[in-house]
Amino acid sequence: MAKSLRSKWKRKMRAEKRKKNAPKELARLKQALNLDKKGEDAMAEVQEIATVVPADKIKKQTDVEMGEVEADDGKMEMDSKRNKKTLLDENGQYPAWMSQRQAKKLKTKRMAKKSGQAKKKKGISW
Known part of the structure; x- marks a missing residue:
């Protein structure tokens, strides 16, 4: 499949678009990764507003909380x-x-x- 002239043309044009947009994407990526000078300035502003907590502390804290949750029996509460x-409930x-x-x-199996x-099934018998 995908050998028609139209699909070949579309693939070609997509490749050209990728080439054209590559420098812009690279600049955006660098800015997102704070490799660009502007990104570092923005990060400094964010640090003034909010406190930055290392990931290790957060992981340790969640591990402690998970330990408390596991203290339960770990069973789900069933209403019925x-x-x-038979998979039947009390009703x-x-x-x-x-x-x-x-x-x-299941009902026919239970009744049988x-x-x-067993009750005979309706249908064509050969």
């Missing part, structure tokens, strides 16, 4: 109790994420087990 085998309802087809399949024999 669900049977793991006999299937979970919201389950499709009707899947719920019906209860009665001893």
